[in-house]
Amino acid sequence: MSKRIDRKMAKTIAKEHGYLQYMIERYLALWGESETLRFIQACEYPVRTSIRANTLKTSIDEFQERLQKRGVNLESVPWLEEGFFADFSRHTPGSLFEHMMGHYYVQGVPSMTVVRALDPQPGEIVFDLASAPGGKTTHIAQRMENSGLVISIESDRQRINSLESNILRCGVTNSLILRGDVRKLDQLEIIPDKILLDAPCSGEGLIALDPSRKTSKTMADIRYCATRQDEMIEAALNMLPTGGTLVYSTCSIAPEENEFVIDELLRKRDDFKVIPIELDFGIPAYTDPYGVQLHKSLELARRFLPQKHGLEGFFIIRMTKEEVT
Amino acid sequence: MTIKLADTIEWASIVKQIDGDFGEGVTRALLSNRTPVTLQRGERKSFYLIPVDWVKYIEMDVGDFDIRYLGIWLGEIVKERFRLSISVLEQLSQLTSSILTVSHQG
Numbered sequence: 001m002s003k004r005i006d007r008k009m010a011k012t013i014a015k016e017h018g019y020l021q022y023m024i025e026r027y028l029a030l031w032g033e034s035e036t037l038r039f040i041q042a043c044e045y046p047v048r049t050s051i052r053a054n055t056l057k058t059s060i061d062e063f064q065e066r067l068q069k070r071g072v073n074l075e076s077v078p079w080l081e082e083g084f085f086a087d088f089s090r091h092t093p094g095s096l097f098e099h100m101m102g103h104y105y106v107q108g109v110p111s112m113t114v115v116r117a118l119d120p121q122p123g124e125i126v127f128d129l130a131s132a133p134g135g136k137t138t139h140i141a142q143r144m145e146n147s148g149l150v151i152s153i154e155s156d157r158q159r160i161n162s163l164e165s166n167i168l169r170c171g172v173t174n175s176l177i178l179r180g181d182v183r184k185l186d187q188l189e190i191i192p193d194k195i196l197l198d199a200p201c202s203g204e205g206l207i208a209l210d211p212s213r214k215t216s217k218t219m220a221d222i223r224y225c226a227t228r229q230d231e232m233i234e235a236a237l238n239m240l241p242t243g244g245t246l247v248y249s250t251c252s253i254a255p256e257e258n259e260f261v262i263d264e265l266l267r268k269r270d271d272f273k274v275i276p277i278e279l280d281f282g283i284p285a286y287t288d289p290y291g292v293q294l295h296k297s298l299e300l301a302r303r304f305l306p307q308k309h310g311l312e313g314f315f316i317i318r319m320t321k322e323e324v325t
Numbered sequence: 326m327t328i329k330l331a332d333t334i335e336w337a338s339i340v341k342q343i344d345g346d347f348g349e350g351v352t353r354a355l356l357s358n359r360t361p362v363t364l365q366r367g368e369r370k371s372f373y374l375i376p377v378d379w380v381k382y383i384e385m386d387v388g389d390f391d392i393r394y395l396g397i398w399l400g401e402i403v404k405e406r407f408r409l410s411i412s413v414l415e416q417l418s419q420l421t422s423s424i425l426t427v428s429h430q431g
């Protein structure tokens with residue numbers, strides 16, 4: 001961090017709100033005092049429940065009608081026609097018959113937005129990396145109208161069970177699940193049109209959902225995640241053909257897992273560029289976090305922040321592979 | 326775990342069972358333009374239906390990766406008995422006049 005920070009203030013805020021001091025030091029360097037306090041306050045409120053209508057099983061009209069009859073209040077997400085904030089009042093979101101039948105998927109708005117940023121089309125070949133429990137795989141299949149091929153890759157044996165279960169429940173028929181390490185992608189002989197890498201991360205954007213995150217991860221954990229993310233995104237870029245699209249996202253607000261990861265790649269490789277996301281959401285990503293000047297094209301990436309959007313913190317960037325001359 | 330095209334004799338017995346339970350030609354309608362493949366997991370042999378043009382993918386080398394699932398899960402053979410997957414029942418119900426009952430007993 002090159003910006004000067006007030007460690008005494010960080011210590012006081014951290015103690016008062018139950019955070020580790022290094023986190024508050026970073027927030028102060030990133031946002032200053034008043035926005036840091038707004039962030040802390042926003043993380044004390046639960047994130048609104050949101051669901052995605054699964055058009056592989058039902059139409060959006062029928063979905064709305066059935067849930068409204070069940071007493072569920074729905075409010076559209078402006079940039080996602082299939083996304084809704086949902087107030088289930090007396091029900092739990094997973095308890096309805098319509099959920100069992102796959103008519104909807106309980107999913108955070110940023111996670112839905114990631115797939116729309118990728119913009120998968122019918123007939124394409126799409127890789128979904130680190131894919132369990134399958135929210136994004138099922139959404140990709142939905143956008144592709146169950147045509148083409150979604151290759152869903154996950155390394156965790158246990159988590160694959162939930163991935164399979166969600167694929168079955170949502171009526172997905174165009175997926176192929178592979179278990180294995182994303183960093184070995186070059187062993188596959190299938191060339192994708194698009195790749196989604198929602199990378200495993202420190203989860204620093206999920207404090208409102210999991211308050212234990214205030215103290216559960218150290219700076220070393222963030223650095224470990226960033227190293228893995230760097231390896232995974234390199235593997236993904238190596239698999240991508242010229243003209244192919246890669247969307248990288250994390251549920252972390254840490255620039256170390258987002259802007260810095262991409263900036264390092266942009267310095268290292270000249271075969272890809274950041275491209276705009278054609279959806280109106282969030283705010284631009286940072287180009288000078290902590291006062292460190294990063295690649296200007298990072299402003300085309302987007303962020304969700306709890307204190308600005310009332311949602312989980314998220315980072316989403318869209319890139320394309322270019323021919324090297 | 327390896328993916329193989331379904332064995333002809335084994336597939337014929339599954340067709341006989343499904344058509345016997347749900348009506349002549351139902352398996353062909355369920356299959357449509359897909360082909361059956363199998364995935365062996367221990368004692369269980371799962372049957373999946375995949376588009377014909379996916380056959381090239383299952384013939385490709387996947388290195389250290391394991392194929393865990395693909396296309397539509399039709400069902401599985403456990404101890405020489407074929408059991409339909411719950412995931413095809415919705416499609417099956419549109420192809421038969423038989424009544425489908427789902428129970429814990431199977």
